[in-house]
Amino acid sequence: xxxxxxxxxxxxxxxxxxxxxxxxxxxxxxxxxxxxxxxxxxxxxxxxxxxxxxxxxxxxxxxxxxxxxxxxxxxxxxxxxxxxxxxxxxxxxxxxxxxxxxxxxxxxxxxxxxxxxxxxxxxxxxxxxxxxxxxxxxxxxxxxxxxxxxxxxxxxxxxxxxxxxxxxxxxxxxxxxxxxxxxxxxxxxxxxxxxxxxxxxxxxxxxxxxxxxxxxxxxxxxxxxxxxxxxxxxxxxxxxxxxxxxxxxxxxxxxxxxxxxxxxxxxxxxxxxxxxxxxxxxxxxxxxxxxxxxxxxxxxxxxxxxxxxxxxxxxxxxxxxxxxxxxxxxxxxxxxxxxxxxxxxxxxxxxxxxxxxxxxxxxxxxxxxxxxxxxxxxxxxxxxxxxxxxxxxxxxxxxxxxxxxxxxxxxxxxxxxxxxxxxxxxxxxxxxxxxxxxxxxxxxxxxxxxxxxxxxxxxxxxxxxxxxxxxxxxxxxxxxxxxxxxxxxxxxxxxxxxxxxxxxxxxxx
Numbered sequence: 001x002x003x004x005x006x007x008x009x010x011x012x013x014x015x016x017x018x019x020x021x022x023x024x025x026x027x028x029x030x031x032x033x034x035x036x037x038x039x040x041x042x043x044x045x046x047x048x049x050x051x052x053x054x055x056x057x058x059x060x061x062x063x064x065x066x067x068x069x070x071x072x073x074x075x076x077x078x079x080x081x082x083x084x085x086x087x088x089x090x091x092x093x094x095x096x097x098x099x100x101x102x103x104x105x106x107x108x109x110x111x112x113x114x115x116x117x118x119x120x121x122x123x124x125x126x127x128x129x130x131x132x133x134x135x136x137x138x139x140x141x142x143x144x145x146x147x148x149x150x151x152x153x154x155x156x157x158x159x160x161x162x163x164x165x166x167x168x169x170x171x172x173x174x175x176x177x178x179x180x181x182x183x184x185x186x187x188x189x190x191x192x193x194x195x196x197x198x199x200x201x202x203x204x205x206x207x208x209x210x211x212x213x214x215x216x217x218x219x220x221x222x223x224x225x226x227x228x229x230x231x232x233x234x235x236x237x238x239x240x241x242x243x244x245x246x247x248x249x250x251x252x253x254x255x256x257x258x259x260x261x262x263x264x265x266x267x268x269x270x271x272x273x274x275x276x277x278x279x280x281x282x283x284x285x286x287x288x289x290x291x292x293x294x295x296x297x298x299x300x301x302x303x304x305x306x307x308x309x310x311x312x313x314x315x316x317x318x319x320x321x322x323x324x325x326x327x328x329x330x331x332x333x334x335x336x337x338x339x340x341x342x343x344x345x346x347x348x349x350x351x352x353x354x355x356x357x358x359x360x361x362x363x364x365x366x367x368x369x370x371x372x373x374x375x376x377x378x379x380x381x382x383x384x385x386x387x388x389x390x391x392x393x394x395x396x397x398x399x400x401x402x403x404x405x406x407x408x409x410x411x412x413x414x415x416x417x418x419x420x421x422x423x424x425x426x427x428x429x430x431x432x433x434x435x436x437x438x439x440x441x442x443x444x445x446x447x448x449x450x451x452x453x454x455x456x457x458x459x460x461x462x463x464x465x466x467x468x469x470x471x472x473x474x475x476x477x478x479x480x481x482x483x484x485x486x487x488x489x490x491x492x493x494x495x496x497x498x499x500x501x502x503x504x505x506x507x508x509x
Contacts (some may be wrong), residue, residue, distance in 0.1 A: 023241025164322030216418035366398035416456035
């Protein structure tokens with residue numbers, strides 16, 4: 001049997017790639033939870049303004065008035081339902097944590113309008129974190145289990161022997177998930193992110209009312225802050241995915257009696273200096289220490305390891321039985337009584353002219369991420385010519401390729417815009433100031449709905465030829481998305497009921 005070599009290093013790298021893709025899937029599902037929370041918070045902010053704001057907005061004095069009458073009864077009902085919601089959770093650390101936070105907030109029936117809004121946002125963020133923790137726990141459990149057995153399969157193929165080993169059980173997996181490898185487990189880090197998010201959301205609501213901001217501006221700030229929180233969660237997910245993959249490798253090494261491992265870095269333009277310096281070095285399993293000589297070495301780490309034995313594993317010569325040379329993992333797993341640990345890739349049903357559209361995981365993630373709050377920052381950079389980060393450039397590439405798979409929408413659409421700042425409005429009007437062609441460097445979203453915003457500043461009536469139909473994906477907004485670089489012909493403009501209305505037609509098809 002060969003010693004640790006390029007072939008087995010490539011096998012180990014493939015396992016890390018598999019785990020990274022599983023991490024992508026977990027991040028994609030997490031984004032869906034963030035999108036739901038963003039929509040719920042937006043609706044609550046709009047309801048708050050709709051109930052208490054006058055034509056010129058809402059004053060701070062009005063916002064801090066105590067709830068009375070019907071409003072107080074609605075708040076009491078909302079609070080009671082939330083208490084029941086927590087009580088219905090299974091007993092455990094998550095339920096205890098939520099009950100402790102609820103007690104610390106000391107909500108009462110005598111509460112101001114603004115504080116009631118903040119409390120409702122608190123509750124939505126709590127729901128977001130409960131959903132995220134459950135999603136991550138399930139995803140990481142599957143990833144750890146899948147990696148452990150696939151690594152054991154590789155070790156036995158490397159050794160050329162079938163031998164008995166310890167199978168995983170629920171308690172072993174839970175212990176692995178709960179281990180605070182970087183000072184806290186993934187659950188603790190998730191809730192640290194939540195506390196920062198709550199503080200920022202509350203500050204935005206307070207300052208928004210004090211500064212007299214309208215609901216569109218407030219909603220955008222809240223959405224942007226949720227987008228920033230997702231980026232923190234995404235970094236956590238991808239780093240934890242690498243950790244659980246490598247932790248499962250160590251567990252498999254120990255179960256198989258492997259004594260040493262070789263460090264394998266993914267060598268490209270993004271490789272860190274520390275990982276490049278460790279690449280190819282050999283360490284004893286008993287000396288493995290995450291962040292020192294064992295991955296992950298840092299956030300977003302992509303390094304892994306491979307079993308190493310210069311004595312060609314003579315220990316196995318007298319045990320087990322020869323492993324068939326062409327045995328597949330599926331055959332080996334069936335022989336071991338191991339159930340598949342991961343779900344198949346999802347297929348999106350767009351309901352469009354092409355029926356079911358098969359997107360890669362990265363393409364589906366790119367679409368989901370765009371529909372979420374991060375699209376504002378990406379489009380702002382594209383619009384202003386600001387260089388993208390490597391992550392944003394990869395996202396844009398996947399989004400471009402994904403859009404090509406969606407059906408074209410031919411017909412009339414509407415795009416509504418709200419400008420709270422006069423200079424932003426003037427900049428937009430200069431761009432569309434005269435009849436002729438206008439090219440948009442950013443992606444342009446439109447809808448088949450009449451008015452996405454209740455009180456828009458500008459309304460664009462768009463005659464679409466090749467906008468991509470995302471309505472089955474983004475049902476609530478009935479979205480059609482135009483590629484970046486789309487050119488429109490401005491046919492005319494007018495003022496209708498105080499709204500600047502422009503009719504434009506897509507030029508390039």
